[in-house]
Amino acid sequence: MADTRGHTLDPSLPxxxxxxxxxxxxxxxSDxxxxxxxRGCLDPEFQRWNTPLKQWADLSGARESLRARAREAEEGVAASFRVTDEESGTTLGHIGVNEINRPLRLARVGYWVLPEARGRGVATRALLLASRWAFTELGLHRLELGHALGHTASCRVAERCGYPSEGTLREAMFEAGRRDAFRDVHLHARLATDEEPAAYDGR
Known part of the structure; x- marks a missing residue:
């Protein structure tokens, strides 16, 4: 099997x-x-649509989860970003370029937005930014985005950002809060050669 791990993500990347x-x-x-x-990972709306592989519910678990993200960056297999307001620096959510496969120039993207920041196009704007970064700075060719079937808000974000639907993956993720039952995933993807979507105007 080919080694899918990449080089350490260059900390000097913009x-x-x-x-x-x-x-x-x-x-x-950082505390x-x-x-x-x-707070983001325990939010009921996040948990409605996501079931992390490793459960935790306190600050100790959150710190370990962030350390794991940092290790993935060191291994070159993921990049995790805190989405902030450019002027105030206020944290609005998270976006990650995950499961980076260098030989195939492929990765998967995922995101969430804090409750108080919803309804402002944060996920759409963050996905547009992260996609451009992944294509230009990492040289990736294909980005995939999967969400639980029925998550219409995430579906709209994907389509606004140039990720058309490619079909349904049967029972490809856990049901909310369970590891003994599965649900279908709606798959979207975007290629580096696809036309860049227009800047999001918030509508």
Missing amino acids: EPRGHGLHLRPWDAG ADAATWL
Whole structure:
């Protein structure tokens, strides 16, 4: 089997900026980042659509989760960003370029938005930024995005960002809060050769 791990992500790569956002790496040593990560991952709307492989529910678990993200960056297999307002620096959510496969120039993207930041196009703007970064800075060719079937908000974000639907993956993720039952996943993808979507105007 081919080695899918890449080189350590270069810390000198520019942090994505634009659309009123600044994507910054999470800091595993920051109490504020750990508390925000905990709040985002325990949010009922997040848990409705996602079931993390490893469950945790306290600051200690949040810190370990962020340390794991940092290790993935060191191994070159993922990049995790804290989505912040470009002017105020306020944290609005998270976006990750995950499961980076260098030989195939492929990765999967995922995101969530804090409750108080929803309804402002944050996920759309962050996905546009992260996609451009992955194509230009990492040289990837294909980005995949999967969400639980029925998650219409995530479906709209994908389509606005140039990720057309490619079909349904049967029972490809856990049911909410369970590991003994599965649900279908709606698959979207975008290629580096696809036309760049227009800047999001918030509508």
